[in-house]
Amino acid sequence: MSAFSAIGEEREIDRDEFTPGIEPQPTWCPGCGDFGVLKALKQALPEAGRTPDETLLVTGIGCSGKLNSYFESYGFHTIHGRSLPVARAAKLANPNVEVIAAGGDGDGYGIGGNHFIHTARENHDMVYIVFNNEIFGLTKGQTSPTSPKGHKSKTQPSGSAKDPIRPLSLGLTAGASYVARTAAVNPNQAKEILVEAIEHDGFAHIDFLTQCPTWNKDARQYVPYIDVQDSDDYDFDVTDRREAADMMYETESALYEGEVLTGRFYVDEDRPSYGQEKRALGEMPEEPVAERYFDEDYKWERSADLLDRHM
Amino acid sequence: MYSKGFRATVAKFYPLRPPAGRDQNMAQDELIWRVAGGSGDGIDSTSQNFAKALMRSGLHVFTHRHYPSRIRGGHTYVEIRASPEKVQSRGDGYNFLLALGDSFARNPQDDAYYGNEEVKPLSENLDDLREGGVIVYDEGLLDVSEIDDFDERVEENDWHVYPLDLRGLAREQGREVMRNTAGVGATAALLEMDTEPIEELMTDAMGGDILEQNLEILEIAYESVKDDHEFTHDLRIPEHDPHDEEYALLSGSNAIAYAALDEGCRFIAGYPMTPWTDVFTIMSQHLPSVGGISEQVEDEIAAAALAVGASHAGVKAMSGSSGGGFALMSEPLGLAEMTETPVVLVEAMRAGPSTGMPTKPEQGDLEHVLYSSQGDSHRVVFAPGTVAEAYDQTRTAFRIAYEYQIPAIVVFDQKLSGENVNVPAAHFDREPNPDLGSVLTEDEIAEAAHHSSGKFKRFTYDHEDGVSPRSLPGQKGGRYLATGNEHNEVGHISEDPENRLLQMNRRLEKMENIREELDSRDETHQTYHGPEDAEYGIITWGSQQGTVEEAVDDLNEMGHSVKSLGVSGLMPFAAAEVEEFLESVESAMVVEMNATAQFRGLIQKELGRYGDTMHSLLKYDGNPFEPAEIVEGFEVQTDGDRASTAANTRYEPAVGD
Ligand SMILES: Cc1ncc(C[n+]2csc(CCOP(=O)(O)OP(=O)(O)O)c2C)c(N)n1
Ligand code: SF4
Numbered sequence: 024m025s026a027f028s029a030i031g032e033e034r035e036i037d038r039d040e041f042t043p044g045i046e047p048q049p050t051w052c053p054g055c056g057d058f059g060v061l062k063a064l065k066q067a068l069p070e071a072g073r074t075p076d077e078t079l080l081v082t083g084i085g086c087s088g089k090l091n092s093y094f095e096s097y098g099f100h101t102i103h104g105r106s107l108p109v110a111r112a113a114k115l116a117n118p119n120v121e122v123i124a125a126g127g128d129g130d131g132y133g134i135g136g137n138h139f140i141h142t143a144r145e146n147h148d149m150v151y152i153v154f155n156n157e158i159f160g161l162t163k164g165q166t167s168p169t170s171p172k173g174h175k176s177k178t179q180p181s182g183s184a185k186d187p188i189r190p191l192s193l194g195l196t197a198g199a200s201y202v203a204r205t206a207a208v209n210p211n212q213a214k215e216i217l218v219e220a221i222e223h224d225g226f227a228h229i230d231f232l233t234q235c236p237t238w239n240k241d242a243r244q245y246v247p248y249i250d251v252q253d254s255d256d257y258d259f260d261v262t263d264r265r266e267a268a269d270m271m272y273e274t275e276s277a278l279y280e281g282e283v284l285t286g287r288f289y290v291d292e293d294r295p296s297y298g299q300e301k302r303a304l305g306e307m308p309e310e311p312v313a314e315r316y317f318d319e320d321y322k323w324e325r326s327a328d329l330l331d332r333h334m
Numbered sequence: 335m336y337s338k339g340f341r342a343t344v345a346k347f348y349p350l351r352p353p354a355g356r357d358q359n360m361a362q363d364e365l366i367w368r369v370a371g372g373s374g375d376g377i378d379s380t381s382q383n384f385a386k387a388l389m390r391s392g393l394h395v396f397t398h399r400h401y402p403s404r405i406r407g408g409h410t411y412v413e414i415r416a417s418p419e420k421v422q423s424r425g426d427g428y429n430f431l432l433a434l435g436d437s438f439a440r441n442p443q444d445d446a447y448y449g450n451e452e453v454k455p456l457s458e459n460l461d462d463l464r465e466g467g468v469i470v471y472d473e474g475l476l477d478v479s480e481i482d483d484f485d486e487r488v489e490e491n492d493w494h495v496y497p498l499d500l501r502g503l504a505r506e507q508g509r510e511v512m513r514n515t516a517g518v519g520a521t522a523a524l525l526e527m528d529t530e531p532i533e534e535l536m537t538d539a540m541g542g543d544i545l546e547q548n549l550e551i552l553e554i555a556y557e558s559v560k561d562d563h564e565f566t567h568d569l570r571i572p573e574h575d576p577h578d579e580e581y582a583l584l585s586g587s588n589a590i591a592y593a594a595l596d597e598g599c600r601f602i603a604g605y606p607m608t609p610w611t612d613v614f615t616i617m618s619q620h621l622p623s624v625g626g627i628s629e630q631v632e633d634e635i636a637a638a639a640l641a642v643g644a645s646h647a648g649v650k651a652m653s654g655s656s657g658g659g660f661a662l663m664s665e666p667l668g669l670a671e672m673t674e675t676p677v678v679l680v681e682a683m684r685a686g687p688s689t690g691m692p693t694k695p696e697q698g699d700l701e702h703v704l705y706s707s708q709g710d711s712h713r714v715v716f717a718p719g720t721v722a723e724a725y726d727q728t729r730t731a732f733r734i735a736y737e738y739q740i741p742a743i744v745v746f747d748q749k750l751s752g753e754n755v756n757v758p759a760a761h762f763d764r765e766p767n768p769d770l771g772s773v774l775t776e777d778e779i780a781e782a783a784h785h786s787s788g789k790f791k792r793f794t795y796d797h798e799d800g801v802s803p804r805s806l807p808g809q810k811g812g813r814y815l816a817t818g819n820e821h822n823e824v825g826h827i828s829e830d831p832e833n834r835l836l837q838m839n840r841r842l843e844k845m846e847n848i849r850e851e852l853d854s855r856d857e858t859h860q861t862y863h864g865p866e867d868a869e870y871g872i873i874t875w876g877s878q879q880g881t882v883e884e885a886v887d888d889l890n891e892m893g894h895s896v897k898s899l900g901v902s903g904l905m906p907f908a909a910a911e912v913e914e915f916l917e918s919v920e921s922a923m924v925v926e927m928n929a930t931a932q933f934r935g936l937i938q939k940e941l942g943r944y945g946d947t948m949h950s951l952l953k954y955d956g957n958p959f960e961p962a963e964i965v966e967g968f969e970v971q972t973d974g975d976r977a978s979t980a981a982n983t984r985y986e987p988a989v990g991d
C-alpha cells in the first residue's frame with residue numbers, strides 16, 4: 024500500500040479546494056495578470072483530476088512566486104531562479120506527485136535561464152509556467168529579459184540596448200516537448216492549455232503573458248489576442264519542429280509590434296520523458312524511491328557487501 | 335591584524351629527514367615506496383595494486399598521491415608507506431624510488447616554462463629521498479646525465495641506484511605501458527618480497543593475453559634483477575606476521591560514499607570538480623544498482639537545489655562540491671536552513687582562492703563552509719580526520735540532518751579524499767539506517783495540528799528539541815507551504831515580530847540540542863592522542879590528524895611532553911572538549927593547512943578566550959604536513975633558541991607574545 028494515499032485518489036474535486044483558507048486574497052495589485060494564472064490553475068487542476076494533496080507547486084521569487092501562497096496544495100516557494108531544479112528533483116524522488124513549477128520572466132529566463140534550458144532539455148514530466156510580464160515586478164519595474172529593445176526603466180535610463188529573449192524558441196531548442204503561450208486576458212484558453220500541459224508526459228513550457236499595470240502594460244494592451252489554432256491566418260503543424268520554429272519566431276516578433284498571438288506552438292507526444300529515459304537505462308527504479316522508506320520489508324543494501332573490491 | 339611573526343618566513347630550504355633522535359630502527363622498519371612518472375601513465379592503478387598486495391601480505395599501508403592539474407603528462411607520483419605497525423601519515427621523506435618515464439613529457443627546450451619534463455620523474459624526487467635509499471629508474475626513458483650532480487648526490491646520500499631498461503623489457507613482451515609491471519617486479523626483487531599477492535591481484539583484475547603478458551613481464555623483471563644484480567642496499571620488505579583480521583583498502587571518498595549508502599541515501603546531484611568528483615563518481619556508480627538516482631546537472635546551484643528538492647519529497651539526498659562549486663551552493667544551502675529541509679553536503683577542499691591549485695590539498699575553506707549564505711547560519715559541520723572517521727561522521731551527518739531537519743556538511747580535503755589506507759573490514763559491518771527521521775506517516779498527520787482551513791502545521795513553535803515534524807508531498811492531509819521567506823506555523827510568509835522570534839529561536843535551538851546529544855554519546859568525534867597528563871598540546875582539525883599524532887609520538891620519544899586533539903565537531907562546536915583540553919595544557923599549537931589560522935580563530939570565537947595560549951603552525955604550499963615539520967614547529971614554539979621553521983611552513987606566535 025502506498026504511503027502517499029492522496030496520489031491517484033478518485034473523488035469529486037471542487038475548485039474551491041484550491042483556495043487556501045489562510046490566505047484566500049492575493050496581495051497582487053488590482054488588475055495584475057497574475058490573478059489570471061491563479062484562476063486558470065484553480066480550474067485546470069480539478070479538470071485534470073488532481074487534488075491539493077497530490078500536487079506540489081514550486082515557485083521562484085517575484086510577484087509571480089507568491090502563487091503558492093494563494094493556491095492550496097503542497098507548495099515550495101524557493102529562491103530566485105531556482106524553482107526548476109527543486110521541482111524536477113521532487114519529481115524524480117516521487118514521480119507520482121503532480122509537479123508544477125512557476126515563476127517570473129526574470130526568474131525563469133534571466134537568473135534561472137540555465138536551469139530552464141537544462142530542465143527542458145531533459146524533458147522532465149512537469150509543467151512550467153512563466154509569468155511573462157516583460158518586467159521585474161517585485162523589485163519595482165526594472166527591465167527584464169523579455170522587455171522590448173529600447174525599454175526604459177530606472178536601471179536602463181537610456182532604454183535597453185538588448186534584444187529580448189525569444190522564450191518560445193528557447194524552449195523549443197532547449198528540448199521542451201510541449202510549448203504554448205497564453206495570456207491572463209484569456210482565462211479559458213489558459214485553462215485548456217494548463218490541462219493539456221498537466222496531461223502531457225514531458226516538459227510543458229507555458230509562456231503566460233501577464234500584464235503588470237503597475238510598472239508596464241495593462242490588460243488592454245494584450246487585447247485583441249489571437250489564438251493561432253482558431254485563426255485562419257495561421258496554418259502550421261504543431262508536431263513539426265521546423266514549422267513550429269517559424270511560427271514561434273513570428274509570434275515573438277509580433278508581440279513587440281503589438282500583436283498578441285497565443286496557442287499551442289509545439290507538441291511532441293512521442294518523446295519519452297526523462298523519467299522514462301532513466302528507467303529504460305536502469306538508472307531509476309520503477310517504484311518511486313520515496314515509497315521505499317515506508318516499506319518495512321525492504322532489505323536495504325549495505326556497503327559491507329561492496330568491500331570485496333577493496334580487499 | 336596579523337602579528338608580526340606572521341610574515342617572518344625564512345627562505346631557507348631544509349631537506350626533510352626523520353628528526354634527529356627519532357628511532358632509526360623504527361624508521362628502517364618501514365618501506366616508503368614512491369612510484370613516479372607522467373600523469374596518464376597508469377601510476378594510480380599500479381600503485382593501488384601494489385598497496386593492496388602489501389596489505390594482503392600482512393602490512394599496514396597508507397598512500398599519498400601527488401599529481402598536477404593536467405590529464406596527460408606532468409610529473410606525478412604516489413607514495414605507499416608500509417609497516418608492520420599501523421601507519422597514519424605519509425611519513426617523512428621516503429626510501430625507495432621507482433622512477434618510470436613520463437611518456438607525455440614535452441621535448442626539452444631551453445628555458446621551457448615547465449622545465450625538462452623528461453627527467454622529472456627522477457630529478458623532482460631526489461630531495462625527499464632518505465639517506466641509504468634505493469633508486470630504480472627506467473633507463474629506457476630517463477637519462478641521468480641530464481641531471482646536474484646526480485652522481486655526487488648519490489654518493490653523498492649513499493643511495494643505491496639500479497638502472498633498468500623497463501621500457502625495453504615491456505616492449506619485448508607486450509606493450510610499452512606494461513613497463514609499470516616491470517617496475518613492480520624489479521621492486522619486489524630488490525625488496526626480496528613474495529610476488530604471489532601481486533600475481534593474485536593481477537589475475538583478479540585482468541584476463542587473456544594482457545594477463546599473460548603482465549605475468550610474464552613481472553616474472554622476467556623479478557628474476558633478472560635477482561640474478562643480474564648484486565644488492566648493495568639494506569632495505570628489505572619489513573618483517574611481519576599475517577594480519578589477524580580482514581582489511582579493506584579505501585580512501586576518504588570511498589568511506590563517505592559508503593556511509594551515505596548505509597544511511598539510505600538514494601539521491602545525489604552534482605557537477606564535477608576536483609577533488610569532490612571522487613565521491614560523486616563512486617555514488618553514481620553504485621546508486622543505480624541499489625535503486626537510487628544520480629544526477630549530473632548544469633551547475634552547483636542546481637546540484638544543491640536538486641538535493642533539497644529530492645529530500646523535500648522524501649528521499650534521503652546529498653550533494654557536494656569543492657570550494658568554487660560550494661560557493662555556488664550557498665543560496666540553496668540557506669534555503670535548506672530556512673525551510674528546515676534535511677540535506678547532506680560534502681565539501682572537498684582544495685587550495686584556493688578561486689581556481690587555486692585544483693589538485694592540491696588545503697584547509698582554507700573552513701570559514702566558507704561554516705558561514706557561507708546570508709543570515710545567521712545554522713548547520714552541522716563535521717571534519718573527519720581519517721578514512722574510518724569519514725565513514726562514521728558521514729553517517730552521523732545524515733542521522734542528525736534527517737532527525738533535526740538541518741543541512742549537515744562533511745568537510746574534508748584533497749588529501750583525505752585520495753589517500754588509501756587499510757581499515758578493518760569489520761568497521762563497515764553495520765546495520766543500515768534508512769530512517770527518514772522526523773517525518774510523519776499519514777496516520778500521524780491525521781492526529782497532528784492543522785489550521786482550521788485544513789493546512790498542516792508544519793512549523794509549530796513548541797518542541798523540546800526544536801524539531802517540528804514534517805510531511806511529504808502526496809501524503810493525505812499534510813499539505814503546507816515551504817518557503818525561504820520567514821513563515822508562520824503553516825509555512826505562510828509572515829513578518830510578524832513575535833512569530834519571527836519564535837521561529838528563529840526554535841531553529842537555532844536545534845544547534846544546542848545537537849551539541850548536547852553529541853556530547854552525551856559514548857563515543858566522541860574528537861580524537862585524543864598522547865599522554866593524558868602532557869604539558870603541551872597540539873590541536874588540529876580534519877585530515878592533518880594522523881600526521882599530528884605521528885609527530886606527537888616522535889616528540890614524546892624525543893623527551894617532550896605533548897598530546898594532541900583532533901577536532902571534528904566544528905559546528906555546533908565541540909566547545910566543552912576543546913576547552914577541557916586547553917585547560918589541561920600549558921599552551922597549544924594549532925596545526926592547519928591554511929594561511930590565516932582560521933581554525934585557531936574559530937576556537938577563540940567559540941570559547942571567547944585562549945588567544946594567549948594558542949600558537950599556530952600553518953602550511954599552504956600545496957602539500958600536506960609531514961610529521962617532521964610538526965616536530966620542528968613544536969620545537970620552535972617551546973624552544974626560544976630555534977629561530978624558525980622550515981621554509982614551507984609558518985609559525986605564528988600567540989597573541990601578545
Ligand atoms: C539572488 C537574488 N537576486 C535578486 C533578488 C531580488 N529579486 C526578487 S524578485 C526579482 C525579479 C522579479 O522579476 P520576475 O522574475 O520577472 O518576477 P515578477 O515579479 O515580475 O513576477 C529580483 C531581481 C533576489 N530575491 N535574489
Ligand atoms: S507589481 Fe506588477 S506584477 Fe507585481 S503584483 Fe503589481 S501588477 Fe502584478
Ligand SMILES: [Mg+2]
Nearest residue numbers: 127128158160
Ligand atoms: Mg516579471
